[in-house]
Amino acid sequence: MMTAQKKHVVGQQANEKKGWLRAHKWLLLRRVSQLSILALFLAGPLFGVWIVQGNMASSLTLDILPLSDPYVMLQALMAGNLPVTEGLIGVVIVLAFYLLIGGRVYCSWVCPVNIVTDMAAWVRRKLGLKVSSPFSRSTRYWLLGLTLILPLITGAIVWELFNPVSLMFRGIIFGMGWAWMVIIAIFVFDVFISQRGWCGHLCPVGAFYSLLGKKSLIRVSASERDQCDDCNDCFIICPEPKVIRPALKGADKGIGPMIDEINCTNCGRCIDICDENVFSFTSRFKS
Amino acid sequence: MSDKQSRGASVDSGTKQVGASKATLNRRKFLGDTLKTACGAGLLGLGMGTYSRQVESTPAWVIRPPGALPESEFSGACIRCGLCVRDCPYDMLRLAELGEQVAFGTPYFIARDKPCEMCEDIPCVAACPTNALSHELEVIEDARMGLAVLIDQEECIAFQGLRCEVCFNVCPVQGDAITIEMQHNRRSGKHALFIPVVHSDACTGCGKCEKACILEEAAIKVLPMELAKGLVGEHYRFGWKQKQVAGKSLVTPDVEHRYNLPEGVSYDFNEGGLKLPPGSSQEAKASDETPFSSNPLDSLKKLQNQESK
Numbered sequence: 001m002m003t004a005q006k007k008h009v010v011g012q013q014a015n016e017k018k019g020w021l022r023a024h025k026w027l028l029l030r031r032v033s034q035l036s037i038l039a040l041f042l043a044g045p046l047f048g049v050w051i052v053q054g055n056m057a058s059s060l061t062l063d064i065l066p067l068s069d070p071y072v073m074l075q076a077l078m079a080g081n082l083p084v085t086e087g088l089i090g091v092v093i094v095l096a097f098y099l100l101i102g103g104r105v106y107c108s109w110v111c112p113v114n115i116v117t118d119m120a121a122w123v124r125r126k127l128g129l130k131v132s133s134p135f136s137r138s139t140r141y142w143l144l145g146l147t148l149i150l151p152l153i154t155g156a157i158v159w160e161l162f163n164p165v166s167l168m169f170r171g172i173i174f175g176m177g178w179a180w181m182v183i184i185a186i187f188v189f190d191v192f193i194s195q196r197g198w199c200g201h202l203c204p205v206g207a208f209y210s211l212l213g214k215k216s217l218i219r220v221s222a223s224e225r226d227q228c229d230d231c232n233d234c235f236i237i238c239p240e241p242k243v244i245r246p247a248l249k250g251a252d253k254g255i256g257p258m259i260d261e262i263n264c265t266n267c268g269r270c271i272d273i274c275d276e277n278v279f280s281f282t283s284r285f286k287s
Numbered sequence: 288m289s290d291k292q293s294r295g296a297s298v299d300s301g302t303k304q305v306g307a308s309k310a311t312l313n314r315r316k317f318l319g320d321t322l323k324t325a326c327g328a329g330l331l332g333l334g335m336g337t338y339s340r341q342v343e344s345t346p347a348w349v350i351r352p353p354g355a356l357p358e359s360e361f362s363g364a365c366i367r368c369g370l371c372v373r374d375c376p377y378d379m380l381r382l383a384e385l386g387e388q389v390a391f392g393t394p395y396f397i398a399r400d401k402p403c404e405m406c407e408d409i410p411c412v413a414a415c416p417t418n419a420l421s422h423e424l425e426v427i428e429d430a431r432m433g434l435a436v437l438i439d440q441e442e443c444i445a446f447q448g449l450r451c452e453v454c455f456n457v458c459p460v461q462g463d464a465i466t467i468e469m470q471h472n473r474r475s476g477k478h479a480l481f482i483p484v485v486h487s488d489a490c491t492g493c494g495k496c497e498k499a500c501i502l503e504e505a506a507i508k509v510l511p512m513e514l515a516k517g518l519v520g521e522h523y524r525f526g527w528k529q530k531q532v533a534g535k536s537l538v539t540p541d542v543e544h545r546y547n548l549p550e551g552v553s554y555d556f557n558e559g560g561l562k563l564p565p566g567s568s569q570e571a572k573a574s575d576e577t578p579f580s581s582n583p584l585d586s587l588k589k590l591q592n593q594e595s596k
Contacts, residue, residue, distance in 0.1 A: 142325065167391070
């Protein structure tokens with residue numbers, strides 16, 4: 001009876017101490033961000049309000065602001081095709097943004113697949129599934145290399161025939177076809193086959209953006225790490241748990257409290273889940 | 288000896304060896320894992336690469352927007368952003384969905400459903416961020432999305448001697464891309480066939496003719512250039528063209544063709560056909576009458592005379 005009472009539920013402490021809304025602040029903000037971006041693209045085809053045209057690969061906002069995905073453009077470049085001026089401007093703007101704000105901010109604040117894999121992780125926690133991923137977390141970099149070499153060999157942008165990220169985004173805006181099967185497949189894969197399998201181990205898009213954000217300015221920091229009561233909630237909720245340990249437990253090794261890891265997605269779930277307010281967003285200069 | 292030595296060494300540095308074997312194990316595991324991932328990625332790449340080659344064999348009814356690069360280059364340049372689709376004022380372009388026969392996410396149109404309206408400012412090309420729709424295309428009449436081919440000459444009602452010419456009338460490059468050529472109607476013997484003929488030097492492949500064809504299944508269809516066009520061997524030289532270029536015949540001597548005709552009679556196709564010598568108009572008139580006698584015995588006598596000779 002005693003053990004049942006003491007059974008630890010992830011996030012319970014934070015909910016009780018901070019209230020549900022504050023314990024989900026960054027999660028909610030991220031969902032608002034992800035859905036607003038989709039809404040901006042959808043307003044045109046659905047309601048005839050043309051704010052943004054195109055999709056994540058390349059878009060035009062209010063008929064003047066071009067934005068292009070540097071990863072797709074790089075694949076085209078490997079196939080031997082240079083973008084035109086608008087495309088180039090779009091790439092530069094997007095590159096600058098993620099270099100400053102954090103590469104994998106793309107993953108947690110923009111990418112629609114993140115909603116699916118977060119949901120899968122939630123289901124795993126609720127079901128108490130313990131199967132872990134059979135893949136190494138470096139697999140994504142191998143796949144990133146592969147997706148850049150294939151255009152060189154075949155002369156075609158091969159990865160974009162498969163890429164679930166662009167597939168889902170384009171599907172929502174231009175028509176799904178059978179693309180929803182791929183989305184369900186990723187969900188099932190993440191729940192039953194591989195924990196955080198897609199975003200955390202395989203996705204070459206995330207791998208590309210992680211490299212972009214190596215020196216980005218905005219970072220999560222375990223600034224109040226001496227307050228940590230070892231409840232382990234942040235490790236359980238974090239999509240990239242390896243990034244937390246050095247910052248949180250590295251005080252005696254002289255490692256700073258800032259999470260200086262390319263695979264931190266700046267999702268802010270650790271900030272939400274911590275009832276001791278150990279984590280906070282900070283800038284690189286502050287630490 | 289060497290066995291003993293190594294055994295001795297292992298006893299000497301017992302703790303050191305434990306550390307070393309752990310390191311080799313780690314190294315082995317690392318190498319094994321790396322090899323596994325590399326092979327996995329390689330196999331995946333092989334599959335994806337092979338599939339992508341297959342996808343390039345687009346069905347013939349798929350027409351790319353104006354200015355599109357040849358299919359093999361297009362698949363390396365189009366980033367599937369859909370900006371061309373959005374900028375088409377007539378909404379005739381679409382992005383291929385997963386499960387369609389067209390490379391996933393690439394733009395195309397089907398002429399029979401909605402043909403290209405050939406906008407003068409070519410907004411789809413202007414919108415393309417990568418030159419997959421070549422920005423070198425500045426005049427829409429220079430576009431070559433495909434080539435219209437009057438592919439079924441059995442069903443096309445013009446070949447039955449009916450007046451249709453709808454394809455000719457809807458053609459945006461009318462009179463250049465499609466002309467009407469008259470042919471003899473051998474069925475009736477006294478009418479003309481009004482045959483639509485497509486000219487590849489002017490046809491943009493917009494598909495208006497295919498859309499407008501009045502048959503249940505269009506007899507005129509826009510085909511990809513490489514399917515529609517033949518190519519004469521480079522070594523071919525047409526005598527009459529060479530003659531025009533050189534100003535004289537390159538074959539010596541240039542023998543004029545001679546018809547085997549009675550004296551004074553000449554024939555020239557371009558100048559009205561058969562020419563009789565002057566003053567023969569009377570004879571010509573007389574010869575209008577039938578050369579055979581109305582009495583059948585006459586021709587019999589003629590035959591007998593010939594035999595007796």
